[in-house]
Amino acid sequence: MKHNKLDDLNCSIANALDLIGEWWTILILREAFFGTCRFEDFQHHLGIARNILAARLRKLCDNGVLKRVPIKEGAKRHEYKLTSMGRDLYPTLIALTQWGDRWLHEEGAPVRFIERATGDDIADVAIRTKQGRELDARDLALIPGPGATDETRERLHLLQLAWEKHNGGSR
Amino acid sequence: MKHNKLDDLNCSIANALDLIGEWWTILILREAFFGTCRFEDFQHHLGIARNILAARLRKLCDNGVLKRVPIKEGAKRHEYKLTSMGRDLYPTLIALTQWGDRWLHEEGAPVRFIERATGDDIADVAIRTKQGRELDARDLALIPGPGATDETRERLHLLQLAWEKHNGGSR
DNA sequence: TTCATTAGTTGCAATATGCAACTAAATGTG
DNA sequence: CACATTTAGTTGCATATTGCAACTAATGAA
Numbered sequence: 001m002k003h004n005k006l007d008d009l010n011c012s013i014a015n016a017l018d019l020i021g022e023w024w025t026i027l028i029l030r031e032a033f034f035g036t037c038r039f040e041d042f043q044h045h046l047g048i049a050r051n052i053l054a055a056r057l058r059k060l061c062d063n064g065v066l067k068r069v070p071i072k073e074g075a076k077r078h079e080y081k082l083t084s085m086g087r088d089l090y091p092t093l094i095a096l097t098q099w100g101d102r103w104l105h106e107e108g109a110p111v112r113f114i115e116r117a118t119g120d121d122i123a124d125v126a127i128r129t130k131q132g133r134e135l136d137a138r139d140l141a142l143i144p145g146p147g148a149t150d151e152t153r154e155r156l157h158l159l160q161l162a163w164e165k166h167n168g169g170s171r
Numbered sequence: 172m173k174h175n176k177l178d179d180l181n182c183s184i185a186n187a188l189d190l191i192g193e194w195w196t197i198l199i200l201r202e203a204f205f206g207t208c209r210f211e212d213f214q215h216h217l218g219i220a221r222n223i224l225a226a227r228l229r230k231l232c233d234n235g236v237l238k239r240v241p242i243k244e245g246a247k248r249h250e251y252k253l254t255s256m257g258r259d260l261y262p263t264l265i266a267l268t269q270w271g272d273r274w275l276h277e278e279g280a281p282v283r284f285i286e287r288a289t290g291d292d293i294a295d296v297a298i299r300t301k302q303g304r305e306l307d308a309r310d311l312a313l314i315p316g317p318g319a320t321d322e323t324r325e326r327l328h329l330l331q332l333a334w335e336k337h338n339g340g341s342r
Numbered sequence: 343t344t345c346a347t348t349a350g351t352t353g354c355a356a357t358a359t360g361c362a363a364c365t366a367a368a369t370g371t372g
Numbered sequence: 373c374a375c376a377t378t379t380a381g382t383t384g385c386a387t388a389t390t391g392c393a394a395c396t397a398a399t400g401a402a
Contacts, residue, residue, distance in 0.1 A: 010281045012271025013201050013264065019275075021197065023390080030184050034313070035330055039349050049391045054350055064274075076399065077348075082308075085274050090308040091296045092270055093184065095263040100183025101316075103235075103256050104190075108317025110181045111327065113298075116312035120300040125262045127284075129291040132303070137253075137261040141287035142205070145272075146279025156282065159206055194359085210380050220360045225381055247368060248379070 010149045019063045020089070024048055025056050026096075029082075029089060032066065037079035065089070095125040181320040190234045191260070195219055196227050197267075200253075200260060203237065208250035236260070266296040 009015070020026060027046055036042055043053055057080055060066040065086040068078040094113060101109035113122045127135045141160070144153045180186070191197060198217055207213055214224055228251055231237040236257040239249040265284060272280035284293045298306045312331070315324045 016271035092266040100187035112316040
């Protein structure tokens with residue numbers, strides 16, 4: 001599909017999805033987090049069509065999420081490794097995994113994440129204040145950030161008014 | 172595309188993407204978190220084709236991420252509201268937003284999330300141990316969970332061996 | 343040198359999406 | 373209560389994306 005509308009939307013989710021939102025891309029990244037780095041291995045583990053895989057890997061490299069590096073010094077073959085930009089998606093991927101674990105795998109998670117050094121389980125990813133207080137979705141408000149366009153400001157302002165109308169009086 | 176291979180994969184990400192991984196779905200959910208709940212409003216804000224929107228909303232409702240509720244007592248018109256399953260995607264969405272903010276909006280985030288009651292900024296979503304210690308992607312290991320199939324166990328075992336071969340000696 | 347493996351590319355068939363016009367019911371208005 | 377308008381979709385067709393399988397070219401191992 002054509003998402004030519006997305007890249008100029010003033011929204012980080014839309015912009016992020018422009019890079020990693022296509023079918024397969026997230027699964028390719030999951031594989032990368034699992035340690036897969038060769039074309040054939042991605043193809044084999046995911047069962048993805050080879051042309052699609054090639055296209056997705058190219059796009060991820062072009063955008064700096066993955067990098068192509070020689071397998072060893074001087075080799076012509078290369079492998080795909082996560083960049084720091086790519087590794088920085090780990091919280092997102094784990095949050096999504098935990099959601100799937102909670103709601104789609106009541107018999108228990110297929111995979112557990114632990115700290116390698118200690119064996120400690122990781123906690124559920126949560127939204128917190130900078131002081132560490134955990135927040136519920138409904139405790140949040142959205143306000144324009146430094147990169148907000150006038151349109152975004154307008155939108156968020158209307159949002160705030162709508163919220164006040166609904167909840168402002170009854171509190 | 173047909174992802175008939177995904178739903179039987181023993182992987183929460185694949186299973187989650189089966190529900191919410193299609194183009195537009197995440198943006199529809201973002202809108203829902205912004206407070207949008209009517210068909211026409213989703214359509215107008217996103218510029219999505221009406222038939223696709225109808226299909227996505229139906230799927231999200233069928234799977235319990237959204238629910239259709241009457242606009243008011245006894246009304247025949249309805250609106251789409253996040254269920255608790257849907258609200259539980261907030262950490263994932265915010266993690267993705269923050270990733271986009273960091274890597275695609277160096278001029279600053281379009282939107283800031285704050286705690287409504289206090290105005291406090293929220294922290295970057297991070298992976299932590301249950302004790303609250305923050306972890307890097309590379310500190311993690313994956314082990315089979317209670318819902319792991321034999322295939323998953325085998326896969327994770329090979330992963331562990333590969334890791335030891337690479338890093339085990341040099342530590 | 344020879345052969346298997348790896349990493350793709352190409353062409354075509356099957357699917358999914360975008361667009362715009364159409365439908366039908368619910369609601370607001372006089 | 374009748375009528376116009378808004379809302380929430382559906383339908384059909386053109387376009388774009390994906391899947392599949394066969395093909396190619398280069399590497400690397402024996």
